[in-house]
Amino acid sequence: MIYEGPTAQGTRDYSFNPPSGNRIQSLELLEKWTISNTVCASCKIGQLKLSKEADIEGLASKILWRCSNCGIQSFCDTSNKVKFTGIKGEKPKAGINLQAVGGTMMVGSTFRTLQGMMGTMDIPCMTNKTFNRNAKFIGDASVNLAVEVLDANAKLEGELARQNGAVVDSLGRTAISVSYDGNWAKRSYKHSYNSLLGGGWMFGFYSQLPVANFTLNKYCGLCALAKKKRDHDCPKNWDKSAKAMEPEIAVKCSLLLSELGLRVAVIIGDEDATVLSKMIKRLPDDIPGSGHSLCNVEKLSDINHIKKIFTGNLIALWNNKWKHNGLTQKSIDHLANNFGFAIKINKDNLDGMEKALNNLVPHSFGDHSNCSTIGNGTWCHAMDPKYKPQLSGGKYLGINMEEL
Numbered sequence: 001m002i003y004e005g006p007t008a009q010g011t012r013d014y015s016f017n018p019p020s021g022n023r024i025q026s027l028e029l030l031e032k033w034t035i036s037n038t039v040c041a042s043c044k045i046g047q048l049k050l051s052k053e054a055d056i057e058g059l060a061s062k063i064l065w066r067c068s069n070c071g072i073q074s075f076c077d078t079s080n081k082v083k084f085t086g087i088k089g090e091k092p093k094a095g096i097n098l099q100a101v102g103g104t105m106m107v108g109s110t111f112r113t114l115q116g117m118m119g120t121m122d123i124p125c126m127t128n129k130t131f132n133r134n135a136k137f138i139g140d141a142s143v144n145l146a147v148e149v150l151d152a153n154a155k156l157e158g159e160l161a162r163q164n165g166a167v168v169d170s171l172g173r174t175a176i177s178v179s180y181d182g183n184w185a186k187r188s189y190k191h192s193y194n195s196l197l198g199g200g201w202m203f204g205f206y207s208q209l210p211v212a213n214f215t216l217n218k219y220c221g222l223c224a225l226a227k228k229k230r231d232h233d234c235p236k237n238w239d240k241s242a243k244a245m246e247p248e249i250a251v252k253c254s255l256l257l258s259e260l261g262l263r264v265a266v267i268i269g270d271e272d273a274t275v276l277s278k279m280i281k282r283l284p285d286d287i288p289g290s291g292h293s294l295c296n297v298e299k300l301s302d303i304n305h306i307k308k309i310f311t312g313n314l315i316a317l318w319n320n321k322w323k324h325n326g327l328t329q330k331s332i333d334h335l336a337n338n339f340g341f342a343i344k345i346n347k348d349n350l351d352g353m354e355k356a357l358n359n360l361v362p363h364s365f366g367d368h369s370n371c372s373t374i375g376n377g378t379w380c381h382a383m384d385p386k387y388k389p390q391l392s393g394g395k396y397l398g399i400n401m402e403e404l
Helices: 027-036 095-106 111-120 128-163 221-225 242-258 273-282 303-320 329-344 350-358 360-364
Strands: 048-057 060-067 073-077 174-184 197-204 210-217 262-269 298-301
Touching (some): 027 073, 095 111, 111 128, 128 174, 128 197, 128 210, 174 210, 197 242, 242 262, 298 303, 303 329, 329 350, 350 360
Parallel strands (some): 174 262, 262 298
Antiparallel strands (some): 174 197, 197 210
């Protein structure tokens, strides 16, 4: 490739000012360049020698080579250009810059980390401004891609729901069932309800794929630190309590799905009653009296959360009263597993589920008179001569009532 610059068009320049240090080079581009540039493409005589570096853009640049005979320059790009069609008005970005910034963000680091690493390897680093520009580009592209994927998943969930007999209301919306849960950007289980950032996801019942997502943010660094207000892409969109984030996100996700022709009819989640209450109050009654409005939502419990609550209550008993009465951690695990098993084997049989749960305590204390009638005999194997209780020390639970 002939360099279209002043030297190529004007007086030939035979001087050399080669760059120093290391560079990151695309091997694919280097291979293409060396095939056609083993000797000067102009005079066919002179050898190409490293001249200088031009068009520096972060970690990417053009490495210029000058002919020792005629002085004509040619160049080799160190990186490919990347352009995302979903972002309007954006110029192509150097691929190596996007990869370096993306990798830095992936490990939770900042520009300073990348700058220190490049300096250690004697590679000129990009500026903080270039880093931020590429970070925004990655963020915008990631959001666009995520929206496309979620929309496609939501449409698939609607198709699967219709194939399984889902109701389509008078507005053309398909009733779907989703699993939903929210999270905070900090460790705060049962304490520290003050997270500045919260998110929530809805997963389709049939597709088992994410269909909706929303994030609420209580903090913006520029708004908090800048002395003067200035126009910027502010991420702050929430000013209420962190505990109110999860119900609000459920409402936002439901509204997003309604724009795609879907109605959340059943939501499967934890035992937080505020989510269902907020959805019923905030979502519109757009088809009054039909039972198919956005606010007509049914709540089902998630087995994982139910089992977690059950286990937590047993641990509380163990810490308070039963610690010296045979209730050990292994016993708690055994009871929790049987609890989950009783629910799973009777998923569509409420009477059978009730019977299995009522048999949980007698079974654990050695009374197996009803075990053979539960789960087609798969509940336990107490009739087997080799059977041993799966509890601490291979013994059944025993309670000393005098110690309670």
